Amino acid sequence: MNEPVIRDVIIIGGGQSGLATAYNLRRSSLDFLLLDEQAQPGGAWLHGWKSLRLFSPADASSLPGWLMPRTHELYPTRQDVIDYLTHYEQRYGFPVQRPVRVASVEQIDAGFRLKTDRGEYQTRALVCATGSWSQPYSPDYPGRKTFQGLQQHSAFYATPDEFRGKRVLVVGGGNSGAQILAEVSKVADATWMTLQEPTFLPDEVDGRFLFQAATQRFQSGNTAQGGGLADIVMVDSVKEARSRGVLQAVRPFTALIQNGVVWPDGRQESIDAIIWCTGFRPALGFLEPLGVLTPEGRVQVQGTRSVRQPGLWLVGYGNWTGFASATLIGVNRSARQTAREVIDYLQSPNRS
Numbered sequence: 001m002n003e004p005v006i007r008d009v010i011i012i013g014g015g016q017s018g019l020a021t022a023y024n025l026r027r028s029s030l031d032f033l034l035l036d037e038q039a040q041p042g043g044a045w046l047h048g049w050k051s052l053r054l055f056s057p058a059d060a061s062s063l064p065g066w067l068m069p070r071t072h073e074l075y076p077t078r079q080d081v082i083d084y085l086t087h088y089e090q091r092y093g094f095p096v097q098r099p100v101r102v103a104s105v106e107q108i109d110a111g112f113r114l115k116t117d118r119g120e121y122q123t124r125a126l127v128c129a130t131g132s133w134s135q136p137y138s139p140d141y142p143g144r145k146t147f148q149g150l151q152q153h154s155a156f157y158a159t160p161d162e163f164r165g166k167r168v169l170v171v172g173g174g175n176s177g178a179q180i181l182a183e184v185s186k187v188a189d190a191t192w193m194t195l196q197e198p199t200f201l202p203d204e205v206d207g208r209f210l211f212q213a214a215t216q217r218f219q220s221g222n223t224a225q226g227g228g229l230a231d232i233v234m235v236d237s238v239k240e241a242r243s244r245g246v247l248q249a250v251r252p253f254t255a256l257i258q259n260g261v262v263w264p265d266g267r268q269e270s271i272d273a274i275i276w277c278t279g280f281r282p283a284l285g286f287l288e289p290l291g292v293l294t295p296e297g298r299v300q301v302q303g304t305r306s307v308r309q310p311g312l313w314l315v316g317y318g319n320w321t322g323f324a325s326a327t328l329i330g331v332n333r334s335a336r337q338t339a340r341e342v343i344d345y346l347q348s349p350n351r352s
């Protein structure tokens with residue numbers, strides 16, 4: 001079998017983060033390639049629920065180089081984002097091979113060997129941009145395995161139909177929890193459970209404000225909470241839910257039982273279904289052979305660069321890889337820095 005071509009850079013992941021990194025590498029002389037396990041562009045946006053909308057308007061949700069075209073309504077739909085990412089990739093003609101799923105990454109003298117379902121790839125530098133959608137997370141409450149009702153993570157939620165007429169617990173106080181509660185509460189007896197009181201943005205502000213306010217705090221070095229990217233944007237569906245008085249949240253149950261939950265005061269309540277809107281973990285399991293993963297499945301980084309593994313960068317995993325890096329408007333800052341470091345790394349004779 002002939003040895004695979006050794007590339008200068010491979011980017012694993014062709015979602016918004018991979019594309020932003022490719023955009024910042026496109027003018028370099030480096031031979032780079034993106035590998036993505038999905039048959040079409042769009043990254044995680046291919047899997048969001050049907051009514052999912054951005055929480056910022058198109059002009060505040062763009063990747064570098066090309067503004068997202070104005071959309072019919074103020075907040076772009078999931079399909080608008082998929083169309084944008086598809087056209088963005090075509091516009092710049094990025095070299096994306098899909099579907100290619102990376103199973104493992106090993107270190108070799110020249111850099112890295114990637115084992116995939118389409119054979120082996122080799123590269124001198126590696127950028128991971130695999131997001132987190134494929135790693136839904138839900139907390140392990142006592143009795144989790146005892147509960148006989150339906151359990152579904154927001155990553156798999158599509159529409160409220162299957163919850164019609166049921167007693168449903170929506171767990172999670174972020175934008176997902178609020179938007180799914182708003183929908184499900186129209187067809188089911190829904191209770192909203194959050195760790196602390198949910199924080200809502202004022203009606204007239206949206207993701208742009210969050211991003212600007214969080215950027216100012218970031219630039220002033222003030223990382224205190226408050227006005228964070230986790231605040232709930234009052235998109236129309238959430239405003240409508242507020243008018244029905246359903247945006248009241250309760251604090252967590254103490255345990256799950258076969259047909260429901262036990263609340264802190266000891267009361268038992270029958271529940272038919274739980275929707276876990278409790279976030280995700282980074283999709284980085286393929287890095288296991290490098291021995292760089294922390295117990296939380298992350299990698300220790302300086303900016304986006306692995307502290308322990310030369311030639312490895314991570315883009316788009318949220319604040320631990322760069323402020324607002326898990327957003328369309330925020331990812332370019334870290335993608336641009338990553339591209340600069342990769343170029344320097346590959347051009348320095350005694351790279352380490």
Ligand code: FAD
Pocket residue numbers: 012013014015016017018035036037038042043044045048052053054055056061100101102103129130131132133134175176207283286315316317325326327328329
């Ligand atoms: P992804 O979009 O997940 O793309 C990663 C790609 O890598 C995928 O195509 C995946 O298939 C591929 N991949 C993964 N593992 C492998 C592998 N082993 N081999 C090959 N390919 C692999 N952001 C905003 O900017 N504005 C918003 O309004 C907004 N709203 C959101 C609402 C919700 C409910 C959620 C959950 C997120 C929201 N986000 C929003 C965040 C945004 O959707 C994600 O941060 C974004 O999708 C991350 O992009 P990414 O390219 O890093 O990862």
